[in-house]
Amino acid sequence: MADKAEKGGNAIWETIKTIVYALLIAGVFRTLFFQPFWIPSGSMKDTLLIGDFLFVNKMVYGYSYASCPSIRIGAVGLDVDAKDLCGFLDGDNTRLLGGEPDRGDVVVFRHPATGEDYIKRLIGLPGDKIQMIDSVLHINGAAVGLEDAGTFVETFERQGPLGRYPLCENGPVGQGAECVKTRQTETLPGGTSHDILNIAYQRRSDDTGVFTVPEGHYFMMGDNRDNSTDSRFAKTAGGVGFVPYENIIGRADRIMFSSAGRSMLFFWTWRGDRFFKAID
Incomplete structure:
Protein backbone atom coordinates (compact mmCIF):
# COMPACT_ATOMS: atom_id res chain seq x y z
CA MET A 1 0.00 0.00 0.00
CA ALA A 2 2.86 2.35 0.86
CA ASP A 3 4.51 1.73 -2.52
CA LYS A 4 1.22 2.41 -4.31
CA ALA A 5 0.67 5.65 -2.38
CA GLU A 6 4.26 6.70 -3.08
CA LYS A 7 3.84 6.00 -6.79
CA GLY A 8 0.58 7.94 -6.80
CA GLY A 9 2.27 10.87 -5.07
CA ASN A 10 5.14 10.79 -7.58
CA ALA A 11 2.69 10.74 -10.49
CA ILE A 12 0.90 13.81 -9.15
CA TRP A 13 4.20 15.60 -8.59
CA GLU A 14 5.38 14.76 -12.13
CA THR A 15 2.10 16.08 -13.53
CA ILE A 16 2.49 19.34 -11.59
CA LYS A 17 6.08 19.72 -12.81
CA THR A 18 5.00 19.08 -16.40
CA ILE A 19 2.31 21.76 -16.17
CA VAL A 20 4.72 24.25 -14.57
CA TYR A 21 7.38 23.60 -17.22
CA ALA A 22 4.82 23.94 -20.00
CA LEU A 23 3.62 27.27 -18.56
CA LEU A 24 7.20 28.51 -18.24
CA ILE A 25 8.02 27.55 -21.82
CA ALA A 26 4.82 29.17 -23.08
CA GLY A 27 5.58 32.30 -21.02
CA VAL A 28 9.10 32.59 -22.42
CA PHE A 29 7.83 32.01 -25.98
CA ARG A 30 5.12 34.63 -25.55
CA THR A 31 7.52 37.13 -23.99
CA LEU A 32 10.37 36.78 -26.46
CA PHE A 33 8.91 35.74 -29.79
CA PHE A 34 5.19 35.92 -30.60
CA GLN A 35 2.12 37.08 -28.69
CA PRO A 36 -1.39 36.00 -29.73
CA PHE A 37 -3.81 38.85 -30.36
CA TRP A 38 -7.57 38.74 -30.97
CA ILE A 39 -9.12 41.75 -32.74
CA PRO A 40 -12.01 42.96 -30.51
CA SER A 41 -13.09 46.14 -32.32
CA GLY A 42 -13.56 47.59 -35.80
CA SER A 43 -11.01 50.42 -35.62
CA MET A 44 -8.71 48.78 -38.20
CA LYS A 45 -11.30 47.73 -40.79
CA ASP A 46 -10.97 46.67 -43.49
CA THR A 47 -7.32 45.72 -42.92
CA LEU A 48 -8.33 43.83 -39.77
CA LEU A 49 -11.83 42.61 -38.98
CA ILE A 50 -13.42 41.86 -35.63
CA GLY A 51 -12.58 38.24 -34.91
CA ASP A 52 -9.21 38.13 -36.71
CA PHE A 53 -6.66 36.10 -34.76
CA LEU A 54 -2.99 36.88 -35.27
CA PHE A 55 0.43 36.57 -33.70
CA VAL A 56 2.44 39.70 -32.90
CA ASN A 57 6.12 39.56 -33.86
CA LYS A 58 8.03 40.79 -30.79
CA MET A 59 11.53 40.19 -32.13
CA VAL A 60 11.37 42.83 -34.85
CA ASP A 81 0.20 43.53 -15.35
CA ALA A 82 3.34 43.61 -17.46
CA LYS A 83 4.71 46.24 -15.08
CA ASP A 84 4.25 43.82 -12.18
CA LEU A 85 6.53 41.36 -13.94
CA CYS A 86 9.00 43.61 -15.75
CA GLY A 87 8.54 47.04 -14.19
CA PHE A 88 12.27 47.20 -13.48
CA LEU A 89 12.76 47.80 -17.23
CA ASP A 90 10.30 50.72 -17.32
CA GLY A 91 11.12 54.40 -17.23
CA ASP A 92 13.93 55.19 -19.67
CA ASN A 93 11.99 54.75 -22.97
CA THR A 94 14.63 52.42 -24.42
CA ARG A 95 14.62 48.84 -25.70
CA LEU A 96 16.96 45.88 -25.57
CA LEU A 97 18.10 44.88 -29.09
CA GLY A 98 15.83 47.69 -30.24
CA GLY A 99 14.72 48.05 -33.83
CA GLU A 100 13.00 51.14 -35.22
CA PRO A 101 9.43 50.70 -36.48
CA ASP A 102 8.64 51.92 -39.98
CA ARG A 103 5.89 54.23 -41.09
CA GLY A 104 2.92 52.15 -42.16
CA ASP A 105 3.60 49.21 -39.83
CA VAL A 106 0.56 47.75 -38.06
CA VAL A 107 1.68 47.88 -34.43
CA VAL A 108 0.44 46.46 -31.14
CA PHE A 109 1.30 48.68 -28.16
CA ARG A 110 0.37 49.36 -24.56
CA HIS A 111 -1.94 52.33 -24.08
CA PRO A 112 0.16 55.02 -22.32
CA ALA A 113 -2.53 55.63 -19.69
CA THR A 114 -4.55 52.44 -19.21
CA GLY A 115 -1.98 49.75 -20.05
CA GLU A 116 -4.44 48.00 -22.37
CA ASP A 117 -3.15 46.45 -25.59
CA TYR A 118 -4.10 48.46 -28.71
CA ILE A 119 -3.48 47.83 -32.41
CA LYS A 120 -3.17 50.70 -34.89
CA ARG A 121 -1.13 51.78 -37.91
CA LEU A 122 2.04 53.80 -37.32
CA ILE A 123 1.54 57.09 -39.16
CA GLY A 124 3.96 59.57 -37.54
CA LEU A 125 7.65 59.14 -36.72
CA PRO A 126 9.58 61.25 -34.18
CA GLY A 127 9.78 64.85 -35.41
CA ASP A 128 6.92 64.51 -37.92
CA LYS A 129 4.11 67.05 -38.09
CA ILE A 130 0.72 65.34 -38.48
CA GLN A 131 -2.55 67.03 -39.33
CA MET A 132 -5.98 66.09 -40.66
CA ILE A 133 -7.45 68.65 -43.08
CA ASP A 134 -10.96 68.03 -44.43
CA SER A 135 -10.62 64.26 -43.76
CA VAL A 136 -7.26 64.02 -45.56
CA LEU A 137 -4.08 63.07 -43.69
CA HIS A 138 -1.18 65.50 -44.05
CA ILE A 139 2.38 64.58 -43.04
CA ASN A 140 4.96 67.34 -42.78
CA GLY A 141 2.71 69.72 -44.68
CA ALA A 142 1.95 67.43 -47.63
CA ALA A 143 -1.25 65.50 -48.27
CA VAL A 144 -0.88 61.74 -48.57
CA GLY A 145 -1.86 60.04 -51.81
CA LEU A 146 -5.50 58.96 -52.05
CA GLU A 147 -7.33 56.87 -54.65
CA ASP A 148 -10.94 55.77 -54.67
CA ALA A 149 -11.29 52.06 -53.86
CA GLY A 150 -15.05 51.57 -54.05
CA THR A 151 -17.00 50.75 -50.92
CA PHE A 152 -16.70 48.37 -47.99
CA VAL A 153 -19.96 46.50 -47.36
CA GLU A 154 -20.84 44.42 -44.30
CA THR A 155 -24.02 43.23 -42.65
CA PHE A 156 -25.53 45.40 -39.95
CA GLU A 157 -25.56 42.97 -37.04
CA ARG A 158 -23.84 42.48 -33.71
CA GLN A 159 -20.18 41.59 -34.19
CA GLY A 160 -17.69 39.66 -32.09
CA PRO A 161 -17.71 38.85 -28.36
CA LEU A 162 -18.60 42.45 -27.46
CA GLY A 163 -21.68 42.38 -29.70
CA ARG A 164 -21.19 45.86 -31.15
CA TYR A 165 -22.98 47.10 -34.25
CA PRO A 166 -20.87 48.62 -37.06
CA LEU A 167 -21.18 52.28 -38.03
CA CYS A 168 -22.57 52.90 -41.50
CA GLU A 169 -22.23 55.75 -43.97
CA ASN A 170 -25.68 54.88 -45.33
CA VAL A 180 -21.71 50.70 -46.41
CA LYS A 181 -18.55 52.78 -45.94
CA THR A 182 -16.48 54.73 -48.47
CA ARG A 183 -13.11 53.07 -49.09
CA GLN A 184 -9.92 54.75 -50.33
CA THR A 185 -6.37 53.56 -50.85
CA GLU A 186 -3.95 55.77 -48.92
CA THR A 187 -0.25 55.94 -49.81
CA LEU A 188 2.14 57.20 -47.14
CA PRO A 189 5.55 58.81 -47.67
CA GLY A 190 7.90 55.94 -48.44
CA GLY A 191 5.34 54.14 -50.58
CA THR A 192 3.32 52.03 -48.10
CA SER A 193 -0.30 51.72 -49.31
CA HIS A 194 -3.35 50.48 -47.43
CA ASP A 195 -7.11 50.93 -47.46
CA ILE A 196 -8.91 53.35 -45.17
CA LEU A 197 -12.62 53.73 -44.48
CA ASN A 198 -14.68 56.86 -43.96
CA ILE A 199 -18.20 57.18 -42.62
CA ALA A 200 -19.04 60.86 -42.14
CA TYR A 201 -17.30 64.16 -41.46
CA GLN A 202 -16.37 64.51 -37.80
CA ARG A 203 -14.92 67.85 -36.80
CA ARG A 204 -12.69 66.61 -33.95
CA SER A 205 -10.98 63.92 -35.99
CA ASP A 206 -11.25 65.12 -39.62
CA ASP A 207 -9.98 68.67 -39.05
CA THR A 208 -7.28 68.93 -36.40
CA GLY A 209 -4.42 71.11 -35.32
CA VAL A 210 -0.84 70.14 -36.06
CA PHE A 211 0.58 67.32 -33.93
CA THR A 212 4.37 67.45 -33.64
CA VAL A 213 5.59 63.98 -32.66
CA PRO A 214 8.13 64.17 -29.80
CA GLU A 215 11.46 62.37 -29.88
CA GLY A 216 11.11 58.75 -28.81
CA HIS A 217 7.36 58.68 -29.57
CA TYR A 218 5.04 57.67 -32.41
CA PHE A 219 1.68 58.74 -33.82
CA MET A 220 -0.87 55.94 -34.35
CA MET A 221 -4.14 55.91 -36.30
CA GLY A 222 -6.80 53.35 -37.11
CA ASP A 223 -7.60 52.56 -40.76
CA ASN A 224 -11.32 52.90 -39.97
CA ARG A 225 -10.79 56.61 -39.58
CA ASP A 226 -14.18 57.64 -38.23
CA ASN A 227 -14.36 54.79 -35.72
CA SER A 228 -10.94 54.81 -34.07
CA THR A 229 -9.69 56.12 -30.73
CA ASP A 230 -6.08 56.92 -31.56
CA SER A 231 -3.32 59.55 -31.39
CA ARG A 232 -5.63 62.27 -32.72
CA PHE A 233 -7.11 62.35 -29.22
CA ALA A 234 -5.09 63.12 -26.08
CA LYS A 235 -4.78 60.33 -23.52
CA THR A 236 -6.16 62.75 -20.92
CA ALA A 237 -9.35 62.94 -23.01
CA GLY A 238 -9.80 59.21 -23.44
CA GLY A 239 -7.56 58.92 -26.51
CA VAL A 240 -4.11 57.45 -27.07
CA GLY A 241 -1.90 60.50 -27.53
CA PHE A 242 1.72 59.96 -28.52
CA VAL A 243 2.97 56.40 -27.93
CA PRO A 244 6.40 56.03 -26.25
CA TYR A 245 8.96 53.75 -27.92
CA GLU A 246 9.05 51.47 -24.87
CA ASN A 247 5.27 50.91 -25.03
CA ILE A 248 5.49 49.12 -28.36
CA ILE A 249 4.90 45.38 -28.11
CA GLY A 250 5.44 44.23 -31.68
CA ARG A 251 4.36 44.20 -35.31
CA ALA A 252 1.33 42.39 -36.73
CA ASP A 253 2.39 40.62 -39.92
CA ARG A 254 -0.13 37.90 -40.71
CA ILE A 255 -3.67 36.81 -39.78
CA MET A 256 -3.73 33.14 -38.76
CA PHE A 257 -7.49 32.69 -39.01
CA PHE A 267 -15.47 26.99 -36.37
CA TRP A 268 -18.52 27.18 -38.64
CA THR A 269 -18.16 30.99 -38.58
CA TRP A 270 -14.50 31.04 -39.63
CA ARG A 271 -13.77 33.18 -42.69
CA GLY A 272 -12.19 30.91 -45.28
CA ASP A 273 -10.52 33.76 -47.20
CA ARG A 274 -8.47 35.04 -44.22
CA PHE A 275 -6.35 32.03 -43.27
CA PHE A 276 -2.65 33.08 -43.17
CA LYS A 277 -3.51 36.40 -44.81
CA ALA A 278 -0.65 38.91 -44.92
CA ILE A 279 -1.31 42.27 -43.24
CA ASP A 280 -0.53 45.23 -45.49
Missing part, protein backbone atom coordinates in the same frame (compact mmCIF):
# COMPACT_ATOMS: atom_id res chain seq x y z
CA TYR A 61 11.48 45.86 -32.49
CA GLY A 62 13.45 44.38 -29.60
CA TYR A 63 12.28 44.22 -26.00
CA SER A 64 11.08 46.50 -23.21
CA TYR A 65 8.91 46.08 -20.12
CA ALA A 66 5.89 45.97 -22.48
CA SER A 67 7.22 42.71 -23.97
CA CYS A 68 6.21 40.92 -20.78
CA PRO A 69 2.65 39.61 -20.90
CA SER A 70 -0.25 40.99 -18.88
CA ILE A 71 -2.36 38.15 -17.49
CA ARG A 72 -5.97 39.06 -16.79
CA ILE A 73 -8.56 36.39 -16.00
CA GLY A 74 -11.56 38.13 -14.46
CA ALA A 75 -13.38 34.90 -13.63
CA VAL A 76 -10.74 33.96 -11.05
CA GLY A 77 -9.70 37.49 -10.08
CA LEU A 78 -6.25 37.20 -11.68
CA ASP A 79 -4.81 40.54 -12.80
CA VAL A 80 -1.05 40.56 -13.34
CA GLY A 171 -27.15 54.59 -41.83
CA PRO A 172 -29.34 54.23 -40.02
CA VAL A 173 -30.13 50.81 -41.46
CA GLY A 174 -32.08 47.89 -40.04
CA GLN A 175 -30.88 44.57 -38.63
CA GLY A 176 -29.46 42.40 -41.44
CA ALA A 177 -29.25 45.27 -43.96
CA GLU A 178 -26.13 46.29 -45.89
CA CYS A 179 -23.85 48.67 -44.00
CA SER A 258 -10.66 34.71 -38.52
CA SER A 259 -14.04 34.10 -36.94
CA ALA A 260 -17.16 36.06 -37.81
CA GLY A 261 -19.00 34.66 -34.78
CA ARG A 262 -19.12 35.51 -31.08
CA SER A 263 -16.29 33.06 -30.28
CA MET A 264 -13.23 31.80 -32.15
CA LEU A 265 -14.35 28.29 -31.13
CA PHE A 266 -17.37 28.55 -33.45
